[in-house]
Amino acid sequence: MDFITEEIENLKGSALYRTLRTIEGAQGPRVKIDGKEVILLCSNNYLGLADHPGLKEAAVKAIEKYGVGSGASRLVSGTMGLHQELEERIARFKGTEAALVFNSGYTANVSVIPALVGRGDTVFSDKLNHASIIDGCVLSRAEFKRYPHKDMEALERLLVGAYGHTPLLPKNQRCLIVTDSVFSMNGDIAPLPEIIELAQRYGAMVMVDDAHATGILGDTGKGSLEYFGLKSDDDIIQMGTLGKALGTFGAYIAGSRELIDYLINKARGFIFSTSLPPSVLGSSIAAIDLVEDEPSLRQALWEKTWYLKKGLESIGFDTMGSETPIIPVFVGDAGKTMEFSRRLMDEGIFVSGIRPPTVPEGRSRLRATVMASHSYDDLDRAIEAFSKVGRELCLIS
Numbered sequence: 001m002d003f004i005t006e007e008i009e010n011l012k013g014s015a016l017y018r019t020l021r022t023i024e025g026a027q028g029p030r031v032k033i034d035g036k037e038v039i040l041l042c043s044n045n046y047l048g049l050a051d052h053p054g055l056k057e058a059a060v061k062a063i064e065k066y067g068v069g070s071g072a073s074r075l076v077s078g079t080m081g082l083h084q085e086l087e088e089r090i091a092r093f094k095g096t097e098a099a100l101v102f103n104s105g106y107t108a109n110v111s112v113i114p115a116l117v118g119r120g121d122t123v124f125s126d127k128l129n130h131a132s133i134i135d136g137c138v139l140s141r142a143e144f145k146r147y148p149h150k151d152m153e154a155l156e157r158l159l160v161g162a163y164g165h166t167p168l169l170p171k172n173q174r175c176l177i178v179t180d181s182v183f184s185m186n187g188d189i190a191p192l193p194e195i196i197e198l199a200q201r202y203g204a205m206v207m208v209d210d211a212h213a214t215g216i217l218g219d220t221g222k223g224s225l226e227y228f229g230l231k232s233d234d235d236i237i238q239m240g241t242l243g244k245a246l247g248t249f250g251a252y253i254a255g256s257r258e259l260i261d262y263l264i265n266k267a268r269g270f271i272f273s274t275s276l277p278p279s280v281l282g283s284s285i286a287a288i289d290l291v292e293d294e295p296s297l298r299q300a301l302w303e304k305t306w307y308l309k310k311g312l313e314s315i316g317f318d319t320m321g322s323e324t325p326i327i328p329v330f331v332g333d334a335g336k337t338m339e340f341s342r343r344l345m346d347e348g349i350f351v352s353g354i355r356p357p358t359v360p361e362g363r364s365r366l367r368a369t370v371m372a373s374h375s376y377d378d379l380d381r382a383i384e385a386f387s388k389v390g391r392e393l394c395l396i397s
């Protein structure tokens with residue numbers, strides 16, 4: 001097994017070796033690492049729900065009533081009343097006929113894409129889509145066509161190519177366009193109306209990954225379709241996660257009743273895995289209630305997002321076209337990015353560096369994320385530290 005030692009040396013040599021960092025206590029705007037309190041600026045706990053009292057209470061209640069485990073996969077004996085209740089709650093929230101929960105966003109993507117397309121079909125994917133989408137596409141064995149980030153002309157050229165100059169797609173051949181709505185490493189938003197228009201014109205299916213949009217985008221936090229003023233359409237396959245803004249764990253697909261019934265029969269990550277436990281289900285229902293009942297959380301998140309983004313841009317950083325609480329700070333070199341992250345930690349600011357293979361070579365960056373629970377003082381301290389360390393590393397003048 002010498003290759004393991006060699007590979008680890010290679011990773012270390014190119015500043016790509018990764019290690020775990022342990023947070024003491026609960027997730028919040030400030031956390032303790034190695035006994036030291038730092039401002040947490042790299043969590044997807046956007047609305048601060050991960051340690052919300054109402055969600056904790058819902059989890060405890062669910063445990064007391066239903067126990068800690070579901071005991072089996074959904075199709076065997078692991079479907080409990082709470083699964084159904086959560087799925088109905090998600091469908092009502094999203095305005096779709098039905099919904100189905102998955103054990104994580106990763107599982108949803110690697111299960112659903114291969115259920116929709118297979119050998120002989122074609123899947124079109126934005127080059128900056130999340131790794132779980134890429135893995136789902138590869139696993140599907142469909143022809144995998146990647147288009148440059150948000151480039152609709154390139155997507156149309158690929159769609160035209162898939163038709164082989166016939167006016168209509170050969171019968172029984174399926175096409176799927178799949179995209180992040182909020183791109184997880186850039187924080188920008190996919191041109192969904194254009195994608196949907198192209199899909200309709202070319203008879204392709206559309207699947208949108210709302211992992212970073214659920215609870216955040218749109219007036220009532222329903223996600224990307226609401227953001228664009230598009231009605232929830234049962235023809236569009238909407239995926240979203242529960243572990244980010246909703247503060248719990250797991251994922252969902254929302255769509256037509258027929259799509260959900262199909263996935264119950266075809267999505268392998270749904271079929272062959274023990275179902276989510278009662279605590280997660282109970283707290284997820286409470287999370288959706290909160291997202292609907294307390295719009296002030298989302299408003300605070302957006303106000304603080306613009307505050308931090310403007311602050312970082314005003315001292316000279318490139319935030320890479322971010323339009324959401326995901327605010328990348330461009331660095332370029334992987335080694336320098338990790339040095340930046342280490343020095344910010346010394347200043348009491350926890351921001352993770354993002355480097356290959358998560359992003360392309362030469363496109364390393366810090367990735368700051370805002371939470372509704374940050375105070376303006378937290379954000380001011382962060383901007384100050386970015387300014388100090390950025391100047392020391394000659395990234396800004």
Ligand SMILES: *Cc1c(COP(=O)(O)O)cnc(C)c1O
Nearest residue numbers: 104105106130132184211241243
């Ligand atoms: C985080 C993320 C996922 C994976 O979701 P998990 O529930 O964390 O497995 C999928 N897609 C995107 C775009 C993500 O950001």
